[in-house]
Amino acid sequence: MVSAVDRMTGSLRERMPPLTALPLPRTLDSRLLRKQWPATELAAPPPGSGLEPVLGDAGPPIIGHTLKQMRFGVEYGLRRYERYGPVWWSGAFGRRIVTLTGPEATQVALVNRDKAFSQEGWRFFIDRFFHRGLMLLDVGEHHTHRRIMQEAFTRDRLVGYVASMGPTLREGVRGWGGGAGTRLYWALKQLTLDVATRVFMDMRSGSDARQINRAFVDCVRAATAVIRYPVPGGRWRAGVKGRALLERYFAANLPAKRAGDGRDLFSALCHATTDDGERFTDADVINHMIFLMMAAHDTTTITSTAAAYYLAKHPEWQERVREESLALGDELPDIEALDRLESLELVIKESLRLVAPVPSMTRMAVKDTAVLGRYIPAGTLIGVSPSMNHFDPDHWTNPHTFDPERFDADRREDKSHRYAWMPFGGGAHKCIGMHFGMFETKALLHEMLRTYRWSVPRDYRVRWDYVSLPVPVDGLPMRLDRV
Known part of the structure; x- marks a missing residue:
């Protein structure tokens, strides 16, 4: 039986432009970007919860997808989005990181109604250098x-x-x-x-x-x-x-x-x-x-x-x-x-x-939770990705095209969803x-x-x-x- 989440993921894949429509780097880089690893589950959902596992892959041993993510940025994220849907995990920086893409998944983490996500995720990356900056403080x-x-x-x-x-x-x-x-x-x-x-x-x-x-x-x-x-x-x-x-x-x-x-x-x-x-x-x-x-x-x-x-x-x-x-x-x-x-x-x-300018924001799951029906265990590092939202064809006309008038009062495509456009978090x-x-x-x-x-x-x-x-x-x- 196909779950509601799988139907939603399939719909997202249909809405995403094909690979040929996305801007590609040079040939050698393209092969590196396209290389895929077998998909696995992040963690098994609790029995009877009705939740689905987060799917993804760890990438190469040790370094995971760290270097690919740094090299390709948005292009890398869009391809992961196309393959796995709005909630997926990858290996990077020696950790398993769940990435939330698309306005709906983003809203769950940033509104944070059940207080499942903390700023602890930022501390993993920048606390040593920006200790107790405003963005690192909680509640x-x-x-x-x-x-x-x-x-x-x-x-x-x-x-x-x-x-x-x-x-x-x-x-x-x-x-x-x-x-x-x-x-x-x-x-x-x-x-x-x-x-x-x-x-x-x-x-x-x-x-x-x-x-x-x-x-x-x-x-x-x-x-x-x-x-x-x-x-x-x-x-x-x-x-x-x-x-x-x-x-x-x-x-x-x-x-x-x-x-x-x-x-x-x-x-x-x-x-x-x-x-x-x-x-x-x-x-x-x-x-x-x-x-x-x-x-x-x-x-x-x-x-x-x-x-x-x-x-x-x-x-x-x-x-x-x-x-x-x-x-x-x-x-x-x-x-x-x-x-x-x-x-x-x-x-x-x-x-x-x-x-x-800030293509990813980080959180930490401080208790077991779910995003769009996918199970995320406590202690998981979370990445929220504004860059992906900014190219979602459900909210933007020809999203890879430079078109400033999409923000004009007559169109206001940025108002199509509260988290469709979020360069300021x-x-x-x-x-x-x-x-x-x-x-x-x-x-x-x-x-x-x-x-x-x-x-x-x-x-x-x-x-x-x-x-x-x-x-x-x-x-x-x-x-x-x-x-």
């Missing part, structure tokens, strides 16, 4: 810390942050020069790091800032290290040293921030107080600053890189959003001006769909800085649009590396011509 503690932190992201605070980032963005973009060969991703990464140190810490560029920036990069890369031990020359060890440096820096500067009245985020966290008088301890401020610096600059870098790429591939859209930016005049834009860049916001939202842990991120990305691309026209060769196609977060393998070489 009541998370709610308390979020209430306090919200005081650092009020509208008034955002106005100050936008005013602070404007000069850094304009100066940085103008300094790129022009011509062919600019590795845009690395130029944007340095610029967003400069903005983060300026806006978050009121720290000017220089050797100290470069050292701090390097420490953040090392911490991010260490989170997905295959060798999770501080061997000399390894990414894990670099991350451990980076975390120690950041702790020393914030601890040394915290007393002055407590005593002052600065407008930077570091100062805001030091002084944030709820109506009930709740405040962060010194240790809280240090932990949250390290986490927020990472979250802010990496996501903005990825989003602005993706948007710039799609604008290069679609020059008609580049001209449309440039006209909108030039209409603002030469003054540095404030929040109200950035809000008027409506076409640019459509492009950014579509870029967030096509290249989710969802549920209680939805990104607290999403409005800040949108303003920064708009401000950065606005400066690019008024300074350059940019292009890539007609046959160029970016390839993303998923070793940590999505990064263009070649740095995205771009031709910049001054407007």
